[in-house]
Amino acid sequence: MSGGQLLELTLRDILHVINPLREDWSIRFYIINELQAVVQSIESLRGATVEPFGSFVSNLFTRWGDLDISIELSNGSHILSAGKKHKQMLLNDVLRVLRTKGGWRNLHFFANARIPILKLETSHSISCDISINNLSGQMKSKLLFWMNEIDGRFRDMIKEWAKAHNINDPKFGSLNSYSLSLLVVFHFQTCVPAIFPPLKEIYPGNMVDDLIGVRALAEKHVEETCAVNINRYRSDSSRLTNHSSLSQLFMSFLEKFSDISAKAATQGISPYTGQWEDIDTNMRWLPKTYAVFIEDPFEQPVNTARTVSNKQLARISNSFQTTLNMVNAANQDQSMLVSALVRPQISQFLVKPPFRCQSSHSNGTRPQIPRAMQPAGRVQDQFQNRRSQKRQNETNQRPAQVVHIPKVHSQVQQVWRPRSES
DSSP states (O other): OOHHHHHHHHHHHHHHHHSOOHHHHHHHHHHHHHHHHHHHTOGGGTTOEEEEETHHHHTOOOTTOOEEEEEEOOBTBBOOOOOHHHHHHHHHHHHHHHHHHOOOEEEEEETTSSSOEEEEEOTTSOEEEEEESOHHHHHHHHHHHHHHHHOGGGGGSSHHHHHHTTOOOGGGTSOOHHHHHHHHHHHHHHSSSOSSOOGGGTSOSOGGGGOOSBHHHHHHHHHHHHHHHHHHHHTOTTSOOOOOOHHHHHHHHHHHHTTHHHHTTTEEEETTTTEEEEGGGOTTTOSOOSSOOBBOTTSTTOBTTTTOOHHHHHHHHHHHHHHHHHHHHHTTOHHHHHHHHSOHHHHTTSOOSSSSTTOTTTTSOOOOOOGGGSOOSOOOHHHHHHHHHHHHHHHHOOTTSOOOHHHHHHHHHHHHOOSOOO
């Protein structure tokens, strides 16, 4: 078996372990309903709804992924803009109720953050970040979900690897998950042939600026614009298809960003234009005050990597290069390969050598995961049925189909926004 084949099979086995099961989805729906009940009990939040966003909505999360929650305040059918002090007050009300109810652990309120956030851990050991009126976060998540409809390899890239190398924690000056997702988007835009177009071809302009007025109309405008442009891109007969394997894409990803600390001194990453851009000539980004610039394509010129420090940027760059060296040196050493790609608590779930021969999940079952690492408990059947139906819909979908985003959106409405539309 060649080194490339071994890497491909190893990546597939890792995905088999970390990709969420139906129960992982169900538990997150259960948590959303629990938080909705808490919010409904608070007078200052009467009429508010609990709505997820982030990797859960974009379908990029892993079994042990966090859950991002936005408490959307009631303002009839219109989008409401709440001030920072008002958000601080409301999250403080939520904090007080959660403390009295029990069952929620490690509560921390970051009131003075750019966006006030309440962090907590549930009884299922799932971390949650709660914010107020984060409709922009919800729409960005849906846009990434739609990008995954262009090419499913997008969701299979780097999340576990980044955690294994401790470069996925903005609290300590490294990259947040959104920045990492944008790095993959950028890689797919700049590989040859390109897999993704510049995002200005999917949504021209600044999406966040268009989230005004009647919410349903604003969301419809975004989704219909994206639907037309994604369908145009996918149906372009002149576009070359990239047939790279997952392992080839992963290796070229490592190579592309192994010198990111050196490049970041003069250039920034723009998924909006799909290219490196010189900072000194980009009027949107001046004056440069960041270690690295990864522009938010939907909220320009916001830097999604603004928390990255110079010290951590050097570590990030080194992680790319170190992994590249380890994978190249691993050859047939499977244990070395696994240690370069996943955390120790994940590697113990992977099949031991011979790595794929008579694999324990070759018949469609997964390796047994210790109870301590498993999501706890069963939840309401309605959530399981929703996820089951969604998977059936995805199974029936063919890559050659034209993406019909309004249909995807109705799915999002049903599954990810648990509220009455009456």
